[in-house]
Amino acid sequence: MKKIVLFTVCIGALLSCKQKHTSENGKSNSQFTAMCEQYYQDGLKLSPINATYIGDERYNDLLPNDGSQAFIKEYKDYNQRYLDSLSKFNRDELTADEKLSYDYLKDQLDMNLEGLQYHSEYLPFNQMFALPLTMGQLGSGTGAQPFKTVKNYEDWLKRVTAFSVWADTAIANFKKGADAGIVLPKALVIKMIPQMQSMVVADPEKSLFYGPINLLPANFSANDKQKLTKEYRDAIATVITPTYKRLGDYLQNEYLPKARTTSGFSAIPGGLKWYTYLVKQQTTTNKTPEEIYQTGLKEVTRIKSQMDSIKSLTGFKGDLKAFFEYMKTDKKFMPYKTPKEVLAAFENIHQRMKPNLKKMFDVEPKTPFEIRQTEAFRAASASAEYNQGSADGKRPGIFYVPIIDAKTFNTTSGMESLFLHEAIPGHHYQISLTQENESLPNFRRFGGHNAYVEGWALYCESLGKELGLYQDPYQHMGALGDEMHRAIRLVVDVAIHTKNMSREEAIKYMTDNEAISTEGATAEIERYMGIPAQALGYKIGALKIRELRSKYEKELGSKFKLSAFHTAVLKDGSFPLSVFESKMDSWAESQK
Template identity: 80%
Template sequence: MKKTLLFAGCFATILACKQKGTSNNVAENKAFSAMCENYYQDGLKMDPISATFIGDERYNDLLPNDGSQEFIKKYKAYNENYLDSLKKYDRKSLNHNDQLSFDVLKDKLDMNIEGLKYHSEYLPFNQMFALPLTIGQLGSGTSAQPFKTVKNYEDWLKRMSAFSVWADTAIGNFKKGAAVGIVLPKALVVKMIPQMESMVVTTPEKSLFYDPVKLMPASFSAAEKQKITSEYSNAITNVIIPTYKKLGDYLKNEYLLKARTTSGWSAMPGGADWYAYLVRQQTTTNKTPEEVYQTGLKEVARIKGIMNSVKNSVGFKGDLKAFFEYMKTDKKFMPYKNPKEILDAFENIHQRMIPNLKKMFDHVPKTPFEIRQTEAFRAASASAEYNQGSADGKRPGIFYVPILDATKFNITSGMESLFLHEAIPGHHYQISLTQENTSLPNFRRFGMHNAYVEGWALYCESLGKELGLYQDPYQYMGALGDEMHRAVRLVVDVAIHTKNMTREEAIKYMTDNEAISTEGATAEIERYMGIPAQALGYKTGAMKIRELRTKYEKQLGAKFKLAEFHNEVLKDGSLPLSVFETKMDNWAASVI
C-alpha cells in the first residue's frame, strides 16, 4: 500500500481524537475531548497534504516548508505542548474509548518527540517517498487534489507556487546532511535524478501539471477558463519546470558526488540508534533489531519447507531456485497482451471470492472501489499500491497496478494474494470502514500505525484458501512467495542497517529465497535502503493478528465466530500492537 499519509519531507501523520460516549466523570471527558479536537485541528494546519488526502479541503492551498528550522521548532512545541496537556488527565477516570485515545495519543507524542533527536530533514526525499512525486500525482488531476470548482483551481495554483520554496529548503538540507555524513546511498540518488528530469518539459502543455487545464469543467465561463489556462501555463513555465530542473541538476551535479557507497543506516553518524528507534516506531513494539532478524530467519525456513512441498506436488524436477526461475521465465505464465487484460484479471479475482467474503465479513465499506493502472510518470519505480478514498465516499479507494509491459506481467507473481492485501479485504476494507465510522474518534478514523495497517493486509493474504482462492498451485506458490517476501524483509532490512549487508548481498539473498526478478529485488532492496524499518511492520503485525486468532479459536471453541473476530479487529481503528492486543484480550474475555 502506498501510505498516502506518509510523505517524505512531511512529518508523521497528525492524529487526533474527538470523544463520544458516556463517562462517570462527564467534565473530565468533555475537557479531554476538547483538548484532542484542538490537537486534531492544529495538526491538520501543520500537515495540509494529509488533510487533502482525507478529504478535508480547508487547507488545499497550503504547502508548508516542513524542512525549515522554523517549522521543526513549531512541530516540536506542538508535540510537547499536547503531551503536557495529556498529563493533566487521569487515564483511569476516562471511559473505554477515551482510554484508547489516551494510550494512542501518548504513544504518538512520545515517538514524535523522540524522533526529533535524529535529523530526518537532512534526507528530505528519496526515490520512493518524495514530495516531488506526490506533487506530481496531486497536480495530474487524478489524485486527492480536487479540480471541480474555480476555487479548487486557485487552491492548487497557490500550492504549486510554494513548491519552489520547499525545494530550495530540501536542497539546503541535503547540503547540511552531506556536511555531517548523513546522506543517501548513491544507488538511490541515481534513481531520483531521472524522476526529476522527467518533469522538465519544453512547453507547459506537455507537463502533467497541465492536465487539469485540459479537464476543466464545462460549467466554467469562458473568462474563467482563459484565466486558469494563462495562470497555469505561467506557473508551470516559471515555477514547476525550473524547480524540477533545479532539483535534478543539484542531485546530478553535486549530491551524487557526496552520496555514500554504503547501503545501511548504521554507516551514518548515530545511524544505529536511529535505526533502532525506527524499528520501534514502525513495529509499534519494543522489539530490538536482532529479535526481528531472528524471527525473519525462522520464518524464511518455515515457508521454504511449504514451498518445497508445492514444488514437489506439481512434479517439478529440480531445486527451489530452479522452480523460481521456471515460474519467472516460462511464457505460459505471461498470458496478457495489454494492460486492460491484467486489470480485468484482478477484477475476476474479486468476483470469484465474493460468496465466501460475505461469510467472513458482515461489515463492508460503502466507499467505492476502483482498479487502475499506475500513471506512466511514476510506474517505473512504483509498487502495486492502494490509495484510500475520501471519508465522504466522493473519491474512491484505488488499487494501482504498475504495468510497464503487459506481455511480461507474470501471473505467478501472486496476483490473488496481492489483491487480498492491497484491495479487498485488505487495505480497502480496513481503511474505508475506519474512515466511514463516524462514531470513532478522529485519530482512529484517519490515523494509521504501520504494523497494524500492513499487518492486517498481510493477514488477509492468509485468508486466500478460505475465500476460495489459491486453488491453482502456482497462484498458491505466488501467495507463499508474497509471505516469503515479508519474511525475507525481516532479514535483509535489519542486516542492511545493522550488519553491513551490502545492496548486492541483499538482492542475492532475496532472489535466492523467493521467485522475484533481479530487477524486482533491486527495487525492493533500494526501498528498504531509503525507508528503513517500514517493511518490518507487515510480518510483525500479521503474526500478531494470526497469533491472537489461533489463541481465541482454542480459548472460545464453538463461541468463536470469525466474522465477529474480524469486526473486533477493525472496529476501533488503527492501534499500536500493544494497545491492540490488550483490547482484543478484553474482547475475548467478554465472549466467554
Template identity: 80%
Template sequence: MKKFFLFAACIIAIAACKQNNKSEGAEANQKFASMCETYYQDGLKLNPIAATFIGDERYNDLLPNDGSQAYINENKNFNERYLDSLKSFDRASLNQNDKLSFDYMKDQLEMNLEGFKYHTEYFPFNQMFALPLMFGQLGSGTGAQPFKSVKNYEDWLKRVNAFSVWADTAIGNFKKGAAAGFVLPKALVVKMIPQMQSMLVATPDQSLFYGPVKLIPASFSSAEKQKITEEYRNAITNVIIPTYKKLGDYLQNEYLPKARATSGYGALPNGAEWYAYLVRQQTTTNKTPEEVYQTGLKEVARIKSAMDSIKNKVGFKGDLKAFFEYMKTDKKFMPYKNPQEILAAFENIHQRMKPNLKKMFENEPKTPFEIRQTEAFRAASASAEYNQGSADGKRPGIFYVPILDAKTFNTTSGMESLFLHEAIPGHHYQISLTQENSALPNFRRFGGHNAYVEGWALYCESLGKELGLYQDPYQHMGALGDEMHRAIRLVVDVAIHSKNMSREDAIKYMTDNEAISTEGATAEIERYMGIPAQALGYKTGAMKIRELRNKYEKELGTKFKLSAFHTEVLKDGSLPLSVFEAKMNVWAEAQK
C-alpha cells in the same frame, strides 16, 4: 483468586460512589473528546497534504516548508503541548474508547518527540518517499487534489508557488547533511535524478501538470477557462519546470559525487541508535533489531519448506531456485495482451471471492472502490498500491497496478494475494471502515500505525483459501512468495542497517529465496535502504493478528466466530500493537 478479589473490590467501590462520579466522569470525557478534536485539527494545519488526502479541502492551498527549522520547532512544540495536555487527564476515569485514544495518543506523541533527536530533515526525499513525486500525482488532475471549482484551481497555484520554496529548503538540507556526514547511498541518488528530469518538457501542454487544464469543467465561463489556462501555462513554465530542473541539477552535479557507497544507517553518525528507534516506531513494539532478524530467519525457513511442498505437488523436477526461474520465465504465465486484460483479471478475483467475503466479514465499507493502472510517469519505480478514498465517499479508494509491459506481466507474481492485501479485504476494508466510523475521534479515524495497517493487509493474504482463492497451486505459490517476501524483509532490512550487509548481498539473498527478478529485488532493497524499518511492520503486525486468532480459537472453541473477530480487529481502527492486544484480550474474555 487475586484477580477475582480485586475485581469484586472494584465493583463495590464503583457502586458506592457511582452517583457522585457520574456527572464528573461525563465532564472529564467531554473535555477529553474536545482535546482529541483540537489535537486532530491542529495536526491538519501542520500537515495540509494529509488533509487533502482525507478529503478535507480547507488547506488545499498550503504546502508546508517542512524541512525549515521554523517548521521543525513548531512541530516539536505541537507534540510537547499535547503531551502536557494528555497528562492532565486521569486515564482511569475515562471510558473504554477514550482509554484507547489516550494510549494511542501517548504512544504517538512520545515516539514523535523521541524522533526529534535525529536529523530526518537531512534526507528531504529519496527515490520512493518524495514530495516531488507525490506533487506530480496531486497536480495531474486525477489524484487527491480536487479540480472541480475555480477555487480548487486557485488553491493548486498557491501550492505550486510554495513548492519552489520547499525545493530550496530541501537543497539546503541536503547540503547541511552532507557537511555533517549524512548522505544518501549513491545507488538511490542515481534513481532520483531521472525522476526529476522526467518532469522537464519543451512546452507546458506536454507537462503532467497540464492535466487539470485539459479537465476544466464545462460549467466554467469562457473567461474563467482562459484565465486558468494562462495561469497554469505560466506556472508550469516559470515555476514547476525550473523547480524540478534545479532539484535534478543539484542532485546530479553536487550531491551525487558526495553520495556514499554504503547501504545502511549503520554507516551514519549515531546510525545504530537511529535505526533501533525506527524499528520500535515502525513495529510499535519494543523489539530490538536482533529479535526481528532472528524471527525473520525462522520464518524464511518455515515458508521455504511450504514452497518445496508445492513444487513437489506440481511435479517440478529441480530445486526451488530453478522452480522460481521457471515461474518467472515460462510464457504460459504471461497470458495478457494489454493492460485492460490485467485490470479485468484483478476484478475477476474480486468477484470470485465475494460470496465468502460476506460470511467472514459483518461490515462492508460504503466507500467506492476502483482498480486503475498506475500513471506512466511513475510506473517504472512504483509498486502496486492502495490510495485511500475520502470519508464522504466522493473520492473512491483506488488499487493502482503498475503495468510497464502487459505481455510480460506474470500471473505467478501472486495476483490473488496482492489483491487481498492492497485492495479487498486488506487496505480498502481497514482504512475505509475506520474512516467511516464517526464514533472514533478524528485523529484515530484518519491516523494509522504501520504495523497495524500493513499487518492487517498481510494477515488478509492468509485468508485466501477461506475466501475460495489459491485453488491454483501457482497462485498459492505466489501467496507463499508474498509471505516469504515479507519474511525476507525482516532479515535484509536489519542486516543492511545493523549488520553491514551490502546492497548486492541483500539482492542476492532475496533472489535466492523467492521468485523475484533481479530488477524487482533491486527496487525492493533500495526501498529498504531509503525507508529503514518501514517494511518490518508487515510481518510483525500480521504475526500478532494471527497469533491472537489462533489463541482465541483454542480458548473459545465453538464460541469463536471469525466474522466477529474481524469486526473487533477493525472496529477501533489502528492502534499500537501492545494496545491492540490488550483490547483484543478484553473482547475474548467477554465471549466466554
C-alpha cells in the same frame, strides 16, 4: 507498496467527533473529547496534504516548508503541548474507549518527540517517498487534489508556489546533511535524478501539470477558462519546470559525488541508534533489531518447506531455485496482451471471492473501490499500491497496478494475494471502515500505525484459502512467495542497517530465496535502504493478529466467530500493537 496517507501527525477531514463517551457511571469526559479533537485540528494545519487526501479542502492551497527550522520547532511545540495536556487527565477516570484514545495519543506523542533528536530533514526525500513525486500525482488532475471549482484551480497554484520554496529548503538540507556525513546511498540518488528530469519540459502543454487544464469543467465561464489556462501555462514555465530542473541539477552535479557507496544506516553518524528508533516506531514494539532478524530467519525456513511441498504437488523435478526460474520465465504464465486484460484479471479475483467475503465480514465499506493502472510517469519505480478514498465517499479507494508491459506481466507474481493485501479485504476494508466510523475521535479515524495497517493487510493474504482463492498451485505458490518476501525483509532490512550487508548481498539473498527478478529485488532492496524499518511492520503486525486469532480460537472454542473477530480487529481503528493486544484480550473476555 502502499500509498496510504496515514502518518504520525493527525490527518483528515473536518468531520466533528460526535461520540458521547459514557463511562460505567454514565459520565463522559467532555474536556478529554475536546482536547482530542483540538489535537486533530491543529495537526491538520501542520499536514495540509494529508488533509487533502482525506477530502478536507480547507488547506488545499497550503504546503508547509516542513524541512525548515521554524516548522520543526512548531512541530515540536505541538507534540509537547498535547503531551502536557494529556498528563492533566487521570487515565483511571476515563471510559474504556477514552483509555484507548489516551494510550494511542501518549504513544504517538512520545514517539514523535523522540524522533526529533535525529536529523531526518537532512534526507528530505528519496526515490520512493518524495514530495516531488506526490506533487506530480496531485497536480495531474486525476489524484486527490480536487479540480472542480475555480477556487480548486487557484488553490493548486498557491501550493505550487510553496513547492518551489520547499525545494530550495530540501537542497539546503541535503547540503547540511552532506556536511554532517548524513547522505543517501549513490544507488538511490541515481534513481532520483531521472524522476526530477522527467518533469522538465519545454512546452507547458506537454507537462503532466497541464492535466487540470485538459480537464477544465464545461460549466466554467469563458473568462475563467482563458485566465486559468494562461496562469497554468505560466506556472509550469516559470515555477514548476525550473523547480524540478534545480532539484535534478543539484542531485546530478553536487549531491551524487557526495552520496555514499555504503547501503545501511550504520554507516552514518549515529545511524545505529537512529535505526533502532525507526524499528520501534515502525513495528510499535520494543523488539530489538536482532530479535526481528532471528524471527525472519525462522520464518524463511518455515515458508521454504511449504514451498517445497507445493513444488512437489506440481510435479516439477528441479530444485526450488529452478522452480522460481520456471515460474518467472515460462510464457504460459504471461497470458496478457493489454493493460486492460491485466486489470480485468484482478477484477475477476474480486468477483470470485465475493460470496465468501460475506461469511467472514459482518460489515463492508461504503467507500467506492476502483482498480487502475499506475500512471506512466511513476510506473517504472512504483509497486502496486492502494490510495485511500475520501471519508465522504466522493473519491474512491484506488488499487494501482504498475504495468510497464502487459505481455510480460506474470500471473505467478501472486496476483490473488496482492489483491487481498492492497485491495479487498486488506487496505480498502481497514482504512475505509475506520474512516467511515464517525463515532471514533477524528485523530483515530484518520491516523494509522505501520505495523497495524500493514499487519492487517498481510494477515488478509493468509485468508486466501478461506476466501475460495489459492486453488491453483501456482497462485498458492505466489501467495507463499509474498509471505516469503515479507519474511526476507526482516532479515535483509536489519542486516543492511546493522550488519553491514551490502546492497548486492541483500539482492542475492532475496533472489536466492524467492521468485523475484533481479530488477524487482533491486527496487525492493533500494526501498529498504531509503525507508529503513518500514518494511518490518508487515510481518510483525501479521504475526500478532494471527497469534491472537489462534489464541482466541483455543480459548473460546465454539463461541469463537471469525466474522466477530474481524469486526473487533477493525472497529476501533489502528493502534500500537501493545494497545491493540490488550483491547483484543478484553474483547475475547466479553465473548465468554
